Amino acid sequence: xxxxxxxxxxxxxxxxxxxxxSAAEFDSYTQGKTLYFGTNGYRYGVEEYLPDRRxxxxxxxxxxxxxxxxxxxxxxxxxxxDNPSPQCWxxxxxxxxxxxxxxxxxxxxxxxEIEGNGEMICLGPEVGV
Amino acid sequence: xxxxxxxxxxxxxxxxxxRVMLRFCVATSLPVFFLTLAGLQGGLWCVVAxxxxxxxxxVMDRLAYGAVxxxxxxxxxxxxxxxxxxxxxxxxxxxxxxxxAIGGDSGLSFWERLVCFAAYGLFFGQxxxxxxxxxxxxxxxxxxxxxxxxxxxxxxxxxxxxxxxxHHLWAASAMDPNSPAPRQSFYQFWPRAWIGSFRKxxxxxxxxxxxxxxxxxxxxHPYVAYILGGALVVTMAAIWFGFSGVLALIFLTGYAQMQLxxxxxxxxxxxxxxxxxxxxxEPVGPGHSWNAPQFYTSxxxxxxxxxxxxxxxxxxxxxxxxxxxxQMPYLPRSLPVMGALALWPRMWRRVMDPKVAALRTSTN
Numbered sequence: 001x002x003x004x005x006x007x008x009x010x011x012x013x014x015x016x017x018x019x020x021x022s023a024a025e026f027d028s029y030t031q032g033k034t035l036y037f038g039t040n041g042y043r044y045g046v047e048e049y050l051p052d053r054r055x056x057x058x059x060x061x062x063x064x065x066x067x068x069x070x071x072x073x074x075x076x077x078x079x080x081x082d083n084p085s086p087q088c089w090x091x092x093x094x095x096x097x098x099x100x101x102x103x104x105x106x107x108x109x110x111x112x113e114i115e116g117n118g119e120m121i122c123l124g125p126e127v128g129v
Numbered sequence: 130x131x132x133x134x135x136x137x138x139x140x141x142x143x144x145x146x147x148r149v150m151l152r153f154c155v156a157t158s159l160p161v162f163f164l165t166l167a168g169l170q171g172g173l174w175c176v177v178a179x180x181x182x183x184x185x186x187x188v189m190d191r192l193a194y195g196a197v198x199x200x201x202x203x204x205x206x207x208x209x210x211x212x213x214x215x216x217x218x219x220x221x222x223x224x225x226x227x228x229x230a231i232g233g234d235s236g237l238s239f240w241e242r243l244v245c246f247a248a249y250g251l252f253f254g255q256x257x258x259x260x261x262x263x264x265x266x267x268x269x270x271x272x273x274x275x276x277x278x279x280x281x282x283x284x285x286x287x288x289x290x291x292x293x294x295x296h297h298l299w300a301a302s303a304m305d306p307n308s309p310a311p312r313q314s315f316y317q318f319w320p321r322a323w324i325g326s327f328r329k330x331x332x333x334x335x336x337x338x339x340x341x342x343x344x345x346x347x348x349x350h351p352y353v354a355y356i357l358g359g360a361l362v363v364t365m366a367a368i369w370f371g372f373s374g375v376l377a378l379i380f381l382t383g384y385a386q387m388q389l390x391x392x393x394x395x396x397x398x399x400x401x402x403x404x405x406x407x408x409x410x411e412p413v414g415p416g417h418s419w420n421a422p423q424f425y426t427s428x429x430x431x432x433x434x435x436x437x438x439x440x441x442x443x444x445x446x447x448x449x450x451x452x453x454x455x456q457m458p459y460l461p462r463s464l465p466v467m468g469a470l471a472l473w474p475r476m477w478r479r480v481m482d483p484k485v486a487a488l489r490t491s492t493n
Binding site for chain 1: 293294298340
């Protein structure tokens with residue numbers, strides 16, 4: 001009985017948990033692209049994927065930040081210029097559509113790729129006051 | 130410290146962030162001040178706080194009619210995070226003071242305790258709720274945790290999950306427990322909203338964890354913190370202030386929760402997103418929330434009455450939220466006044482159903 005349950009559980013697991021993309025898969029998917037992301041029904045942000053694993057992110061608010069990514073323990077970790085702590089995500093290829101899950105202290109955020117509309121505006125730094 | 134820095138920005142120059150933040154700082158800090166004094170000095174300060182949160186706020190709304198938040202000259206908005214963190218921390222202190230004043234050995238008379246119940250309850254319901262809502266939308270970890278702590282202290286922790294993961298996803302549709310069904314009264318709405326948001330939030334979090342490839346300890350499920358945290362709050366009330374303390378906590382948090390639920394009710398009553406031919410819901414637009422432009426109540430509630438823009442841009446910080454009367458429906462009175470009206474379903478429908486019908490004909 002135990003063996004049967006174990007077997008069923010093992011078979012069922014891939015149905016729930018997808019396999020995250022490796023660094024190579026992520027690199028080839030994103031190379032040279034600008035991807036827009038949404039979450040929970042609203043537009044969340046946009047990321048431009050530059051050569052040499054460099055990126056530029058914006059929360060669609062006119063501000064952009066530069067960063068880079070690397071692989072760590074099966075996750076893709078990003079370090080941006082405004083924060084030395086890496087932010088690590090699991091990326092999934094859902095039939096040509098990128099998905100990502102981010103965990104910070106048990107609080108999960110899930111992003112999915114959405115259609116872009118040319119919103120990646122990067123205004124310069126604040127001048128004057 | 131935080132407060133002085135954020136509000137102190139106005140000392141630098143009148144055209145910097147300070148001028149925009151001043152209204153939020155003043156409106157929200159005054160009741161914190163009164164209610165802190167109430168805990169130390171007794172019932173009279175509760176009267177002051179109550180008058181401030183009701184009469185004064187109402188009068189100020191009328192006097193400052195037409196004034197709206199302005200951008201600085203260079204088009205930038207302040208982020209307002211220091212004030213939000215200050216209010217979150219102040220809340221955690223004030224709820225202890227409130228339970229002490231109302232249910233503990235504070236020496237207050239019955240009438241003083243009653244006035245304090247109303248004053249603290251209105252503050253938690255209008256300011257703490259609005260502020261915690263702001264905090265849970267933040268990207269940074271610690272402000273978000275502070276927001277969750279505020280909701281947990283109000284025995285409403287699940288709202289921290291259900292609000293972003295259920296309400297924002299399904300707002301103004303039948304799938305959202307926190308959007309009222311057509312012509313539903315508040316009394317029919319609130320139990321479904323409370324239980325529905327609890328269950329759907331739990332489901333959303335569990336499914337999200339299952340989709341991730343990581344192995345999570347069951348103890349890291351957010352609902353564990355909500356439930357155990359709530360139990361801890363009740364236990365602490367019992368230990369420090371006894372049975373009357375627990376009663377005070379239940380009533381006070383119930384009152385605060387009701388105000389949050391009436392806010393959801395008022396802000397989405399009668400508004401529905403349509404489904405396209407492909408079965409997909411239309412994206413959230415300006416017409417899917419009710420808004421209120423009144424100056425002082427907007428300052429008090431950190432622009433929570435600018436609800437359409439918040440749904441369209443949930444990451445936008447509160448000083449930057451916008452109003453557009455040509456596209457966004459307006460309530461006939463301020464949000465707190467409409468919240469009170471919602472408690473009287475017959476009058477509520479008499480006021481609001483014609484407005485809902487008018488919107489429908491104008492879109493068709």
